[in-house]
Amino acid sequence: MKFLLVLYLAHAISGQDTSCYDNEVCVDPYYCQSGTIDGNTLERNYLYSCAESGVCCQLRAWDPRSAGNCAVRNLNTSPKGPSPINANFAEFPWQAMILKESTKSLLCGGVIIHKNFVLTTGDCVQGQKSIDILTKGGEWKLGSDEEGIDFELVRLTKISFHPYYSVGEPAYNLALLHLERDYKFNLHIQPLCLEEGPFAKPGDSCVTTGWGKKALEVHKKNAIEHFTQLNIEDARTCQQYVPHFNGDFSICATTNVDACLLDFGSALACQDRSDPQKYVLKGIYSQHTGCTSQYPTLIFTKLDRQWIQQTINRPNRG
Numbered sequence: 001m002k003f004l005l006v007l008y009l010a011h012a013i014s015g016q017d018t019s020c021y022d023n024e025v026c027v028d029p030y031y032c033q034s035g036t037i038d039g040n041t042l043e044r045n046y047l048y049s050c051a052e053s054g055v056c057c058q059l060r061a062w063d064p065r066s067a068g069n070c071a072v073r074n075l076n077t078s079p080k081g082p083s084p085i086n087a088n089f090a091e092f093p094w095q096a097m098i099l100k101e102s103t104k105s106l107l108c109g110g111v112i113i114h115k116n117f118v119l120t121t122g123d124c125v126q127g128q129k130s131i132d133i134l135t136k137g138g139e140w141k142l143g144s145d146e147e148g149i150d151f152e153l154v155r156l157t158k159i160s161f162h163p164y165y166s167v168g169e170p171a172y173n174l175a176l177l178h179l180e181r182d183y184k185f186n187l188h189i190q191p192l193c194l195e196e197g198p199f200a201k202p203g204d205s206c207v208t209t210g211w212g213k214k215a216l217e218v219h220k221k222n223a224i225e226h227f228t229q230l231n232i233e234d235a236r237t238c239q240q241y242v243p244h245f246n247g248d249f250s251i252c253a254t255t256n257v258d259a260c261l262l263d264f265g266s267a268l269a270c271q272d273r274s275d276p277q278k279y280v281l282k283g284i285y286s287q288h289t290g291c292t293s294q295y296p297t298l299i300f301t302k303l304d305r306q307w308i309q310q311t312i313n314r315p316n317r318g
Contacts, residue, residue: 210263
């Protein structure tokens with residue numbers, strides 16, 4: 001009797017194809033015995049219409065107890081991205097935007113790595129005053145309130161550049177933004193953890209994200225966050241694509257998406273080898289070979305984990 005009741009609550013289907021609600025997915029009744037299902041255990045953009053053999057099962061709500069844990073890629077959140085290169089809302093909760101308040105302009109992307117630190121490229125904030133910079137977490141569709149959860153704007157107290165940073169060079173192209181207050185972690189705002197293990201290598205499942213060059217330049221209303229799956233290349237292949245590529249400091253990857261639909265400063269985020277639901281930070285998007293090339297090469301600055309951790313632990317130094 002309990003099982004039958006759960007199926008009834010799970011929006012049972014009879015006779016014809018029926019669309020599931022935004023917070024539901026179509027599954028075999030066996031997988032909806034509790035009345036809910038974890039969307040991250042399913043393929044991205046799972047079936048949203050059901051034949052008579054399935055039920056529309058409610059997606060399990062985000063658990064506040066996970067706030068501040070290493071971020072997961074939220075595969076089946078709503079609203080959905082309208083095209084294959086658009087992210088779903090809150091799919092990449094570590095994504096940040098870097099804004100210049102005095103000109104109301106968007107500078108680049110960033111990565112939330114701690115409750116009060118965002119990592120980006122040095123080139124993005126070089127020459128900027130920390131008092132004039134804002135970070136935005138939890139954004140998805142510019143100028144829209146479709147998400148149902150507000151984004152957060154947080155000011156800076158300080159910018160820390162990597163001590164070996166040099167303008168325009170991919171090596172050490174890193175800056176840590178010290179936030180005036182902590183982000184309030186939620187479904188759409190979570191920190192991406194730094195991996196303790198090796199750097200990204202061919203075969204890793206990795207993505208990068210952003211709204212794109214045009215959207216940033218004009219703060220394009222209704223622009224939706226993009227993402228692309230990446231092919232990590234070995235250093236020898238990278239040297240063929242990128243003159244003077246140095247694998248000691250950089251990682252390169254190819255994609256079939258226009259590189260200018262993505263944002264410098266965004267994460268090279270790769271699946272954790274021990275837990276495929278989790279992603280870890282392996283680099284920062286810093287350069288590319290051009291917007292018009294059919295298969296552009298993206299350059300990611302390797303992380304200096306020791307410098308990052310020391311800056312977070314001792315924020316008043318450097």
